[in-house]
Amino acid sequence: MTKNVLTKLPHRWRYIGLVLTGSIILYTTCLLLPMEPSGINPTVVLTEETNRLYGLHNFVSRLPKVQRDIITEETSEERDVREQRRESIKQSFLYGWNGYKTYALGADELKPLSNRSSNPFGGLGATLVDSIGTMLIMELDIDELLPLIQNINVKPDEPMSVFETIIRYVGGLLSAFELSDHPKKHILLDKAEEIGLALLPAFETAFGLPYYHFNPLTKVSKTNTTYLADAATIQLEFITLSYHTGNPIFAEKAQVITDFLDSADYSQGVTVPGLYPTDINIAGGYFKNSVISFGAMGDSAYEYFLKQYLLVDGTVPQFARMYEQSIDSMKSHMLVQLPGVKFLYLTPYDTDRNLKTNAMDHLTCFVPGMLAIGSKIFNRPDDMKVAKGLLDTCVHMYRSSNTHLSPEIWSAGKDAVQYNPMTYGKSEEELVEARSWKTWRNRNIVRPPPPLKKQESIQKFSRVLDAVPDTPDGTVIYDTRYLLRPETIESLFIMYRMTGDPVYQEYGWLIYQAIETYCKTKSAYASVRNVRLSKMDITSNQIDSMETPPDLISLDKFVFNTEAHPLLRRPMDVSK
Ligand SMILES: *[C@@H]1O[C@H](CO)[C@@H](O)[C@H](O)[C@H]1NC(C)=O
Numbered sequence: 001m002t003k004n005v006l007t008k009l010p011h012r013w014r015y016i017g018l019v020l021t022g023s024i025i026l027y028t029t030c031l032l033l034p035m036e037p038s039g040i041n042p043t044v045v046l047t048e049e050t051n052r053l054y055g056l057h058n059f060v061s062r063l064p065k066v067q068r069d070i071i072t073e074e075t076s077e078e079r080d081v082r083e084q085r086r087e088s089i090k091q092s093f094l095y096g097w098n099g100y101k102t103y104a105l106g107a108d109e110l111k112p113l114s115n116r117s118s119n120p121f122g123g124l125g126a127t128l129v130d131s132i133g134t135m136l137i138m139e140l141d142i143d144e145l146l147p148l149i150q151n152i153n154v155k156p157d158e159p160m161s162v163f164e165t166i167i168r169y170v171g172g173l174l175s176a177f178e179l180s181d182h183p184k185k186h187i188l189l190d191k192a193e194e195i196g197l198a199l200l201p202a203f204e205t206a207f208g209l210p211y212y213h214f215n216p217l218t219k220v221s222k223t224n225t226t227y228l229a230d231a232a233t234i235q236l237e238f239i240t241l242s243y244h245t246g247n248p249i250f251a252e253k254a255q256v257i258t259d260f261l262d263s264a265d266y267s268q269g270v271t272v273p274g275l276y277p278t279d280i281n282i283a284g285g286y287f288k289n290s291v292i293s294f295g296a297m298g299d300s301a302y303e304y305f306l307k308q309y310l311l312v313d314g315t316v317p318q319f320a321r322m323y324e325q326s327i328d329s330m331k332s333h334m335l336v337q338l339p340g341v342k343f344l345y346l347t348p349y350d351t352d353r354n355l356k357t358n359a360m361d362h363l364t365c366f367v368p369g370m371l372a373i374g375s376k377i378f379n380r381p382d383d384m385k386v387a388k389g390l391l392d393t394c395v396h397m398y399r400s401s402n403t404h405l406s407p408e409i410w411s412a413g414k415d416a417v418q419y420n421p422m423t424y425g426k427s428e429e430e431l432v433e434a435r436s437w438k439t440w441r442n443r444n445i446v447r448p449p450p451p452l453k454k455q456e457s458i459q460k461f462s463r464v465l466d467a468v469p470d471t472p473d474g475t476v477i478y479d480t481r482y483l484l485r486p487e488t489i490e491s492l493f494i495m496y497r498m499t500g501d502p503v504y505q506e507y508g509w510l511i512y513q514a515i516e517t518y519c520k521t522k523s524a525y526a527s528v529r530n531v532r533l534s535k536m537d538i539t540s541n542q543i544d545s546m547e548t549p550p551d552l553i554s555l556d557k558f559v560f561n562t563e564a565h566p567l568l569r570r571p572m573d574v575s576k
């Protein structure tokens with residue numbers, strides 16, 4: 001059954017994931033150095049609409065600060081490197097964008113090998129909508145795109161994924177609306193509202209859980225089954241939509257789903273608090289299976305517990321309680337370690353059979369970033385350790401393959417055991433030694449060792465890569481494809497903003513280079529069939545950059561939706 005979870009390919013992120021997500025994130029990762037917010041002139045009081053990439057000027061979160069304040073001193077050499085990289089990323093974005101524009105404008109996706117287009121997301125122009133925010137961050141002109149947005153017909157006579165429509169179209173349009181100062185930007189909000197209204201009938205079900213696929217014209221769905229991630233990844237978008245339109249209905253629909261999960265009990269299939277199985281029967285209001293996943297089909301439901309708490313700046317304690325409950329249970333049931341190394345693996349877990357495979361999929365690599373932010377917000381230092389252990393694994397999967405691209409699914413191997421903070425990172429010999437009579441006999445005559453010297457604070461660029469631990473033996477690749485997935489880059493970006501450690505920029509850059517080498521086609525970017533060999537198919541896009549100040553898209557001002565569209569944080573009471 002876990003195999004089932006892993007082989008069903010997640011609908012999110014497919015071809016174009018990296019176009020946008022990767023673009024925004026790589027852009028910010030490679031280009032921006034965290035600094036004190038003094039970069040903004042505090043005497044200029046901006047209205048909500050004109051703050052653009054810096055967030056609401058008069059918003060200071062009452063939650064703990066996420067980003068680290070670092071004044072980074074760059075040598076002119078380092079500055080050159082950074083600027084060259086930024087320019088490369090921008091060129092890559094434009095390369096992919098131009099391919100889409102030439103051969104597929106208005107369609108969901110470009111097929112980067114055949115130069116044809118495809119419409120896996122309802123045909124409303126997913127790449128177009130997904131790209132506007134990236135273009136705004138790059139300071140590119142969106143003028144010619146607005147009429148195309150205005151002409152989107154939101155009621156195609158075909159089944160659309162409610163989830164994809166919300167995270168790509170509603171999320172993308174709202175984010176662009178918040179980032180833009182274009183005089184006609186209301187087009188973006190109007191279209192988001194139109195799409196939101198067209199989707200509302202999908203929520204007219206017994207428990208308020210939305211249909212998985214839904215035809216906005218006929219208002220019909222073919223199935224009563226949906227997936228956790230599909231049902232529970234709408235809060236950021238719908239809360240924000242209610243905020244801007246003044247129509248509370250969207251936030252109410254979102255809250256019903258949160259409440260459903262919060263109250264789901266054993267009779268409905270929840271056997272471990274905070275862990276929700278992936279398959280849901282929306283007519284019956286129960287979970288159909290017992291497999292928990294922080295990867296395919298589960299992932300963003302957990303992500304949104306934390307992110308909606310950030311979005312409303314902590315005004316709803318329920319979101320925090322649900323997040324912490326889920327993470328506590330995840331850590332005690334789904335996390336595995338290997339003796340003697342710091343690598344951690346997050347695997348699907350079957351609660352009924354108390355069974356986990358040691359498999360981890362790339363989608364799970366968003367978790368390090370989530371845990372890192374949560375560790376700050378809720379003062380959970382162990383979560384930061386776990387975040388780093390998981391991110392080491394994700395990065396390792398890139399670095400250890402011949403192409404330097406990560407496979408889709410891998411396994412920790414047979415030595416993996418349940419994560420235990422008491423034994424994490426220690427070898428079997430060390431654990432034996434710790435308990436040996438010698439250790440104890442000598443204990444009262446041995447002085448504690450002197451503290452280790454603090455490492456030289458921040459090393460620069462590629463030199464730091466040498467410090468990365470070797471591959472643990474026994475890691476097995478289950479699925480050799482690289483599907484242009486952005487989750488690892490997202491986690492690297494967050495970790496960089498939180499720690500200021502340039503090693504995370506370096507990892508992002510390595511991944512970028514591998515994509516340039518193996519994914520680029522004559523018209524755009526494609527996925528790769530076997531990361532151990534070389535290049536192949538599927539569409540995507542990329543990154544970009546421009547000279548921009550360092551507190552751009554600060555994590556203390558924005559929260560990214562699961563499609564990497566930044567949305568403004570502000571106190572909002574949505575629980576009424
Ligand atoms: C796709 O477009 C590119 C760039 O215009 C071109 O070089 C390539 O030959 C095209 N591929 C096909 C299959 O037509």
Ligand SMILES: *[C@@H]1O[C@H](CO)[C@@H](O)[C@H](O)[C@H]1NC(C)=O
Binds near residue numbers: 224
């Ligand atoms: C979904 O469940 C409802 C209520 O039980 C039922 O009327 C409907 O036929 C079901 N739809 C499908 C597609 O099975």
